[in-house]
Amino acid sequence: MCYDHADLGQIELTIPANMSFLHIATETARHYALMVGFPEEDIYKIVLSVEETIANIISHSFVERKIASSFDIYFSISDPFGILIRIDDKGMPFDPSKAPHYDPDQALADMQISGLGLQLVRGMMDSVEYRNMGREGKSTLLIKYCPAPFHTKESAGRLWASSEESNEDSLVPLELTVRRLQPEEAIEVSRCAYKSHGYTFFNDIIYYPEKIREWNEKDLMISAVAVTDRNELIGHGALLLSEPGARIGEVTFVFVDEKYRQHNCLSRITEFIAKTAMEKNMAGFYSYSVTVHVISQKAAIRVGARPLAILLATTPMTWEFKGIVENLTQRISVVLFYRYVHHPNPRRIYPPAHHDKIIRQLYSTLGATHMFEKAVNGAPENDEEKSVIDTEIAEVENTAEIWIFRAGRDIDRELRNILRKLCTGGITSVALLVSIEDQTAQRYTEAFEGMGFFFAGILPETPIGDALILQYLNNIDFDYASVKILPGETESLLNYIRASDPNMGK
Numbered sequence: 001m002c003y004d005h006a007d008l009g010q011i012e013l014t015i016p017a018n019m020s021f022l023h024i025a026t027e028t029a030r031h032y033a034l035m036v037g038f039p040e041e042d043i044y045k046i047v048l049s050v051e052e053t054i055a056n057i058i059s060h061s062f063v064e065r066k067i068a069s070s071f072d073i074y075f076s077i078s079d080p081f082g083i084l085i086r087i088d089d090k091g092m093p094f095d096p097s098k099a100p101h102y103d104p105d106q107a108l109a110d111m112q113i114s115g116l117g118l119q120l121v122r123g124m125m126d127s128v129e130y131r132n133m134g135r136e137g138k139s140t141l142l143i144k145y146c147p148a149p150f151h152t153k154e155s156a157g158r159l160w161a162s163s164e165e166s167n168e169d170s171l172v173p174l175e176l177t178v179r180r181l182q183p184e185e186a187i188e189v190s191r192c193a194y195k196s197h198g199y200t201f202f203n204d205i206i207y208y209p210e211k212i213r214e215w216n217e218k219d220l221m222i223s224a225v226a227v228t229d230r231n232e233l234i235g236h237g238a239l240l241l242s243e244p245g246a247r248i249g250e251v252t253f254v255f256v257d258e259k260y261r262q263h264n265c266l267s268r269i270t271e272f273i274a275k276t277a278m279e280k281n282m283a284g285f286y287s288y289s290v291t292v293h294v295i296s297q298k299a300a301i302r303v304g305a306r307p308l309a310i311l312l313a314t315t316p317m318t319w320e321f322k323g324i325v326e327n328l329t330q331r332i333s334v335v336l337f338y339r340y341v342h343h344p345n346p347r348r349i350y351p352p353a354h355h356d357k358i359i360r361q362l363y364s365t366l367g368a369t370h371m372f373e374k375a376v377n378g379a380p381e382n383d384e385e386k387s388v389i390d391t392e393i394a395e396v397e398n399t400a401e402i403w404i405f406r407a408g409r410d411i412d413r414e415l416r417n418i419l420r421k422l423c424t425g426g427i428t429s430v431a432l433l434v435s436i437e438d439q440t441a442q443r444y445t446e447a448f449e450g451m452g453f454f455f456a457g458i459l460p461e462t463p464i465g466d467a468l469i470l471q472y473l474n475n476i477d478f479d480y481a482s483v484k485i486l487p488g489e490t491e492s493l494l495n496y497i498r499a500s501d502p503n504m505g506k
Contacts, residue, residue, distance in 0.1 A: 010076040017062040017069040017091070019055065025073055026051050029085065032075045035360060036083050038146050044122035046144050050085060052121050053140055061091025061138075082126070082145035090137035092194055094130055095209045097185030120238060132190075134204035135396070174406070176265065178272045181223035181236075186212040188233040189223065196255040202315065202397050206253050219244040224272040226256070226265045234260040237269035239277060248461045249277065251287035254296065264300040274303040274339070282341045283461050288334040290315070291483045297335055297490065306365040307339035307490040309457020309469045310497055311428045313476050314399050331428065331476070333483055335490055336457060336469075340366055348373050349436050352445035355455055358496050359468070362458050365489060374442070387411045391418055398428045405464055407440045412447055419451060423474045430472040431456065437465035445470070453498040457493065473503060 011032060017022045029050040033043045054073075062069045071089035078084035083472055122128050127143035181189065186209035193206045205211045215221035219241065226235035235256035239249040251273050256265040270287075277285050286307065289296035297307075313331035349370045351359040356372065388406040393399075400422050402415070415432075422430055432453055434441040445468065453470035460466045480498050485491050498504060 002195075010074055010301060013073040013075075014070050015054075015073065015358060017058050017071055017089070019058055022051065022058075022148075024053055025054055028075060029366060030071070033083055033144075036077070036146055037142070038083070042146070046085075046142075047248070049121045049124050049142055049144075051088060052118070053142065056118060057087065057089050057140070061089055062092070078143050078145065080145055082143060085142040086089060087140045087142075088133075088137060089140075090199055091192035093132060093187060093207055093209065095132075095190075099243055121355075131468055132208050134207045135199045135201075137199065169248050175229040176268070177229075178224055178226050178265075178268045179237075181214045181216055181225050183216070183279065185225060185233055186210070186216075189225065189236045191418050192233060192236055192257055193253070193255055195257055200316075201253070202394065203253075204396075222249075222251075222273070222276055224269050224276070226260075226269055228260075235265040235269055235482060237266075237273055239273050242463075247283040249285050251285050251300075253300075256288075261295075266295060270299045270303045274341075277341045283344065284306045284338060284340045284342075286338040286459065287338060287346060288336055291333045291335060291485055292328060294484055294486050295484050297337075300335075300337035301486070303339065305339040306362075307365075307457075307486075307493055308338045308362050308459060309333070309336035310479055310485075310490075310494055311336065311429070311431055311456055313473055313495070314431075315397050315437075328480055329482055330395055335485070336459060338366065338460060340368070343367060343369075344460070346370050347437065347466070350374070350439045350442040352442050352468070355445070355468070358493075359457070359458060363494075365459070368460075385409075386413070387414050389414060389418065391422075393422075393427065398426065400427045402430060402432045404432070404434050404440060407434075409443055411444060415448065416451060419472065426474075428474050428476060430474070432470040432472065433459070433462060433464060433467040435464045435466070436468045441468040449502075452502060454502055455497055457497075473501075476503075478503065 011028060013022045013025060013028060015024055026047050027482060028046050030043055036368060038046065050073075054071075057071060059095070069089075069091065071087060071091070073086075074086040074088075076084050076086075080221075103451055118128075121142070124144075126142070126145050129141040131139045131141070189212055190207050190209050192200060199207065201207070205215070212223065216223050220228060222239040224237050224239075225233050227233050235254075237254040238252055238311045239332065240252050241249045251270060256269075272284070272319065285305075286308075287296075287300055288311075289300050291310075296413065299401070300307075310333060312333045314334050315332035346369045349359070349363070349372050349373060353374075360372060385406065385408045387404065387408040387410055390403040392401045392403070394401075404411070406413075419430065430453075432448060434444065436442070436458070442505070449471055451472070454473045456469040457472040458468055478501075480494065485493060485494050
């Protein structure tokens with residue numbers, strides 16, 4: 001029986017990532033292809049292609065996941081006329097450039113269900129495309145064109161029995177090398193990020209191998225990787241720059257395969273990045289270390305970085321830390337660490353009077369020799385001008401940063417309006433960065449604190465110069481006792497922030 005293709009519509013399936021459910025997808029593919037009007041020979045190719053593709057996804061994409069997983073399948077009419085099958089999954093990232101090419105002679109000679117793989121799929125379908133979609137996972141598109149509708153007979157579907165996946169023991173590397181990323185290894189970086197954190201990273205560039213390659217080529221990202229003597233990539237860290245040749249950069253995307261965390265990979269990666277920053281004659285670098293454990297905090301200390309700020313509740317508690325921490329009870333906070341690569345010349349710093357002591361202490365830990373001044377009495381320089389403010393929202397983390405590039409006479413009204421919009425929009429935490437080089441922080445901090453902002457720390461060498469960081473929590477019950485922090489400087493800073501937090505008195 002033939003159908004008018006306009007009546008077919010789209011079929012959507014969500015199937016558990018388990019081989020026992022494979023027959024549901026193949027039976028749907030067979031019946032849909034039958035209704036489109038494919039001949040029996042083409043139906044067999046379509047069904048077998050779906051079978052092989054899904055089996056590959058289940059076997060390779062979800063092998064590292066310990067929780068129940070599923071994927072989505074969509075059947076629709078293609079243009080030109082035929083069948084389009086899209087399979088979306090949130091399994092292990094895949095690099096399209098490394099997919100094997102089809103060898104028709106070898107594939108047709110084998111013509112068996114087992115072991116046909118992606119090469120045979122390419123030969124049986126008219127189009128096979130793989131798309132990485134960042135935090136949304138990846139998509140596989142299979143297209144088969146139908147030159148004319150045919151009457152077909154039904155054929156029996158196949159059911160694949162599930163097979164046990166081998167649980168191979170962790171291999172202890174004999175040697176460990178940390179070096180710059182090679183272009184062909186970008187897919188392994190995405191996969192390692194997935195193993196460590198799933199699809200919860202704050203910036204989804206790490207799930208796009210093609211972007212990782214591009215950013216490294218442009219020197220916007222300087223990736224360091226840890227590899228074993230078997231050339232297995234087990235860890236990654238990057239120096240992220242706002243532009244090629246930037247004076248400071250953020251050390252980020254630092255993660256290590258759970259099986260190898262006992263081999264000091266984290267420290268070696270950050271040490272390599274620090275050395276690279278020195279070779280590039282950068283002024284400094286900074287990093288954010290989570291407070292659900294102290295591992296990354298220790299790594300920052302080992303490379304000479306010092307804690308300058310603690311930003312509370314900046315990351316959702318859905319972020320994964322495989323093999324490290326479970327059952328988070330509140331949003332994750334981060335410690336901002338900074339290190340001068342080359343010490344700056346002394347400059348004038350204008351700290352707010354009530355934060356003068358802590359700011360001097362933070363600069364002292366960096367070895368800075370700046371001059372601390374009081375603001376000159378009188379109106380601010382830009383009193384007659386409008387404020388220049390930039391707001392950056394991180395939707396994934398539900399946080400925002402407000403940068404005051406110039407404080408004019410309207411600063412109080414403008415900042416209140418921005419804060420109101422962020423809070424009504426559901427933003428959880430807000431960081432406010434104010435220059436302490438042009439007297440702005442000294443003049444306005446008390447007014448900002450009157451809005452509910454409180455001390456977070458400082459950050460040198462920002463686009464607005466050395467900056468005071470204030471923070472605002474939007475209706476959060478924050479438990480300081482659950483924050484895991486290193487003793488000494490970091491603990492003292494947290495205690496100061498807690499004493500400054502107006503919410504603690506409520």
